[in-house]
Amino acid sequence: MSAGDTHTHGSAEVAARVERRWATIAVIIVVGMALLAAFAGIHRATMPQPRVETTDPSRIHLSGEFVESNLGSVLEANGNVTVRAIGQQYSFTPACIVVPVDTPITMRATSADVVHGILIQGTNINTMLVPGYISEQLMRFTKTGDYLMPCQEFCSFGHEGMWGKVKVIDKADFANRAKGGGRLSCVGQ
Amino acid sequence: MLVNRKLILAHFWLAFAVFGFALTLGAWQMFIRSPIGTWLSNPELYYRSLTAHGTVMGYVFPTLVAMGFGYAISESALEQRLVGVRWAWTGFWLIVAGAIMAVVPVALGRASVLYTFYPPLIGNVFYYLGVVLVVVGSWIWVALMAINLRVWRKAHPGAPVPLAMFANVAGSYLWAWTAVGAALELLLQIIPVAAGLKATIDAGLARVFFSWTLHAIVYFWLMPTYIAYYTIVPRAIGGRVYSDSMARISFILFLVVAMPIGMHHTFADPQVGAGFKFIHSAFTALVALPTLLTVFTICASVEIAARLRGGRGMFGWIRALPWDNPMMLALAFSFVMLGFGGAGGLINMSYQLDASIHNTQWITGHFHLIFGGAIVIMYFAIAYDLWPHLTGRELIDIRLIRTQLWLWFIGMIITTFPWHWVGILGMPRRMAYFDFGDPAIAPQALSVTFSAIGGFILLASGIMFIVILARGMRAPRVAAGPYRFALAVHQPATVPVALNTHALWVALMIVLTLTNYGYPIVTLALTEGTSVPAVYVGAQ
Ligand SMILES: [Cu+2]
Numbered sequence: 001m002s003a004g005d006t007h008t009h010g011s012a013e014v015a016a017r018v019e020r021r022w023a024t025i026a027v028i029i030v031v032g033m034a035l036l037a038a039f040a041g042i043h044r045a046t047m048p049q050p051r052v053e054t055t056d057p058s059r060i061h062l063s064g065e066f067v068e069s070n071l072g073s074v075l076e077a078n079g080n081v082t083v084r085a086i087g088q089q090y091s092f093t094p095a096c097i098v099v100p101v102d103t104p105i106t107m108r109a110t111s112a113d114v115v116h117g118i119l120i121q122g123t124n125i126n127t128m129l130v131p132g133y134i135s136e137q138l139m140r141f142t143k144t145g146d147y148l149m150p151c152q153e154f155c156s157f158g159h160e161g162m163w164g165k166v167k168v169i170d171k172a173d174f175a176n177r178a179k180g181g182g183r184l185s186c187v188g189q
Numbered sequence: 190m191l192v193n194r195k196l197i198l199a200h201f202w203l204a205f206a207v208f209g210f211a212l213t214l215g216a217w218q219m220f221i222r223s224p225i226g227t228w229l230s231n232p233e234l235y236y237r238s239l240t241a242h243g244t245v246m247g248y249v250f251p252t253l254v255a256m257g258f259g260y261a262i263s264e265s266a267l268e269q270r271l272v273g274v275r276w277a278w279t280g281f282w283l284i285v286a287g288a289i290m291a292v293v294p295v296a297l298g299r300a301s302v303l304y305t306f307y308p309p310l311i312g313n314v315f316y317y318l319g320v321v322l323v324v325v326g327s328w329i330w331v332a333l334m335a336i337n338l339r340v341w342r343k344a345h346p347g348a349p350v351p352l353a354m355f356a357n358v359a360g361s362y363l364w365a366w367t368a369v370g371a372a373l374e375l376l377l378q379i380i381p382v383a384a385g386l387k388a389t390i391d392a393g394l395a396r397v398f399f400s401w402t403l404h405a406i407v408y409f410w411l412m413p414t415y416i417a418y419y420t421i422v423p424r425a426i427g428g429r430v431y432s433d434s435m436a437r438i439s440f441i442l443f444l445v446v447a448m449p450i451g452m453h454h455t456f457a458d459p460q461v462g463a464g465f466k467f468i469h470s471a472f473t474a475l476v477a478l479p480t481l482l483t484v485f486t487i488c489a490s491v492e493i494a495a496r497l498r499g500g501r502g503m504f505g506w507i508r509a510l511p512w513d514n515p516m517m518l519a520l521a522f523s524f525v526m527l528g529f530g531g532a533g534g535l536i537n538m539s540y541q542l543d544a545s546i547h548n549t550q551w552i553t554g555h556f557h558l559i560f561g562g563a564i565v566i567m568y569f570a571i572a573y574d575l576w577p578h579l580t581g582r583e584l585i586d587i588r589l590i591r592t593q594l595w596l597w598f599i600g601m602i603i604t605t606f607p608w609h610w611v612g613i614l615g616m617p618r619r620m621a622y623f624d625f626g627d628p629a630i631a632p633q634a635l636s637v638t639f640s641a642i643g644g645f646i647l648l649a650s651g652i653m654f655i656v657i658l659a660r661g662m663r664a665p666r667v668a669a670g671p672y673r674f675a676l677a678v679h680q681p682a683t684v685p686v687a688l689n690t691h692a693l694w695v696a697l698m699i700v701l702t703l704t705n706y707g708y709p710i711v712t713l714a715l716t717e718g719t720s721v722p723a724v725y726v727g728a729q
Contacts, residue, residue, distance in 0.1 A: 011678075011679075012679050015431065015432060015678065015679070018489075019431075019432055019435055019485075019486075022481075022482070022485045023435075023482060026477075026478055026481035026482060026485070027478065029477070029481065030474050030475055030477055030478050030481075031474075033474045033477070033535065033538075033539075034470075034471045034474045034475075036539075037467075037470055037471070037474070037538075037539045037540065037541065038467070038471075040539070040541045041467065041540065041541065047463050047467075047540070048456065048461075048462075048463040048466050048540060049459060049463065050462065050463045051462070052459065052460055052461070052462055052712075052716075053459070054716060054718060054719050056718050057721050057722075058721070058722065089724075110459075113309070113721075113722075113724055114307065114309055114310050114392075114724050115307055115309075115310075115392055115396075117457070117547075117548055117617075119547075119548065119549065119615055119617060120615075121614065121615030121629070122614075122615060124544045124545045125544075126457055126544045126545065126547045126548070127457045127459070128455075128457045128458045128459065128548075129459075130392050130393045130396065130458060130459055130460055131309060131392055131721040132391065132392060132393055132460075132718070132719035132720065132721050133393050133458075133459040133460045133719065134459060135459040136459070146629075148615070148629050148630075150615075150617045150620075151617070152547070152548035152549065152617035152618070153307075153548055153617075153619075154236070154303055154307060154619040155307075155310075156236075156301070156310055156724070156726060157232065157233045157236060157301070159236075159619065159620060159621070160232055160620040160621040160622055160623070
């Protein structure tokens with residue numbers, strides 16, 4: 001018995017019509033999703049870092065923006081805050097980052113050795129640290145408090161011990177601490 | 190017409206043996222990092238285990254299943270003796286040699302780089318060479334599938350290629366091309382460093398190469414499952430394939446759009462610009478299309494079976510389905526897990542939503558639901574369905590088979606749902622242990638405990654699966670008859686050339702990959718000063 005014998009030409013047409021309808025719905029769903037992502041990206045400005053920046057990890061200790069004395073948080077003239085940090089096996093420097101609440105913050109970070117990641121729990125801040133490249137993340141905290149910041153990427157045997165901290169403090173308090181113009185951190189506090 | 194049954198059985202048995210090994214490691218890992226296990230005094234053992242688990246589950250197990258199933262399809266769908274049997278055995282032994290060569294340094298702690306490699310971490314060179322051998326062995330299979338189809342075409346000019354073989358060859362081409370990304374990373378970047386010929390490596394470029402493989406490989410794992418949906422399930426439950434051409438279109442779409450989307454794995458990486466991230470995100474949305482088409486076609490095919498059995502009404506037919514048939518059960522479980530996993534995948538696909546769960550336990554939950562759940566449960570179903578034809582003996586433990594499938598489904602849900610939850614809370618993946626005494630982490634302890642329990646349910650199910658197959662080797666003999674695939678409601682007498690050949694689609698796949706990957710790869714390769722010193726694992 002072959003299928004063609006038992007079914008009329010009409011049923012094939014019905015099948016084709018239903019199929020086409022479903023295919024159309026499927027295409028609409030997919031295009032809709034892509035448009036939604038584009039809208040969210042452009043309208044809410046939540047797009048990935050636009051520029052690829054590189055840095056030589058074997059020289060970051062010696063010169064440039066990631067020398068040790070330049071790591072931590074700094075209050076810029078326009079009131080924004082820039083945080084610079086590096087990840088290395090198996091810690092972040094600084095291990096505790098202090099930032100003010102309700103302030104636009106730019107975090108610039110890189111790795112000194114292997115691939116690491118920064119994830120701040122309870123937020124959408126999540127980026128990879130790839131040696132040789134600089135990661136930039138824009139952020140803004142709406143609540144003060146302490147946040148855990150684990151390394152989210154496997155970086156060899158000590159990976160499970162690589163936890164940093166983010167301390168979000170009052171704006172005035174931060175401005176006060178930043179008066180000297182130095183680089184702030186909350187290491188040891 | 191299954192002639193080379195020993196060859197096919199060898200692939201399946203090796204696949205399920207390594208699967209049992211990796212499954213045991215997986216359960217142990219979940220136990221050890223949960224609050225019910227005691228902490229390891231040496232966390233490095235965890236990463237050894239994790240590397241072995243991922244390498245076996247990611248490369249060895251699905252490849253062997255696809256190969257064994259592919260040989261079975263070639264012989265039974267084409268009704269033609271396998272051409273190149275000697276080569277097929279060569280491929281098999283290459284995989285055996287490669288798997289051993291890779292696992293020994295891992296066991297010795299000299300290659301704890303996980304199956305995703307992570308340069309500039311560099312492990313023992315034999316680990317990478319082992320992986321290369323596994324891939325080379327599987328490429329022999331790719332060539333054999335193409336050759337067997339060509340031989341058949343010569344003998345049947347213009348005839349429609351049987352759907353199962355059409356899909357099987359599409360899957361093999363997808364694999365051949367997707368493996369190129371990791372092969373380039375290994376051959377051009379990692380192995381020279383591991384062998385001591387070079388001391389630096391561009392980690393960013395390596396991650397882009399790997400993303401070329403890392404996403405499409407999932408669709409390679411998926412192919413046997415989709416072939417089973419279309420060509421085994423409807424026959425096994427007494428139905429018909431709703432549409433032969435829809436099936437072909439789905440497989441073609443997988444071939445074309447599964448490839449150039451892997452950069453969604455680098456959404457959080459600094460070495461890829463925003464433009465290519467958006468392009469890959471949009472293409473990722475596109476790959477939902479063949480799955481949506483498949484869900485529709487398979488549901489319609491199942492409905493046909495139900496109505497043939499006397500099912501009535503808008504939804505009443507669902508009750509008329511043969512729910513005691515293991516194939517029906519496996520399909521239903523697979524679809525549920527595919528639904529949840531797919532929904533999670535749509536979240537990962539979007540740059541904006543991905544940021545909240547990138548590299549957390551959510552991701553582990555997502556791909557265990559898709560691969561370990563939706564895909565592997567159909568591997569079980571494929572084995573159950575083929576076994577009597579391969580062994581000439583009946584599988585008698587039908588109740589046990591049902592229990593095994595139920596356990597796998599329940600175990601997978603209990604394992605992965607809590608993972609999704611702690612992922613949203615920001616629990617990072619790939620950690621040997623957590624300090625649940627820390628008040629900030631303590632709330633996650635209960636979820637992690639559930640996952641560990643799920644892991645042991647999965648282990649129990651896996652053991653049952655192997656026992657059922659082993660018992661099937663000594664069951665009473667039956668004449669299983671020729672192995673057949675499901676027929677379509679309108680079985681095509683002719684098929685348009687575009688739906689009967691692969692050349693056009695393979696060309697499109699390659700062109701799309703080159704447009705979506707070419708520019709970023711070339712720019713990264715030409716950027717100076719981004720190579721960093723290698724960090725050798727276990728060198729001290
Ligand atoms: Cu790290």
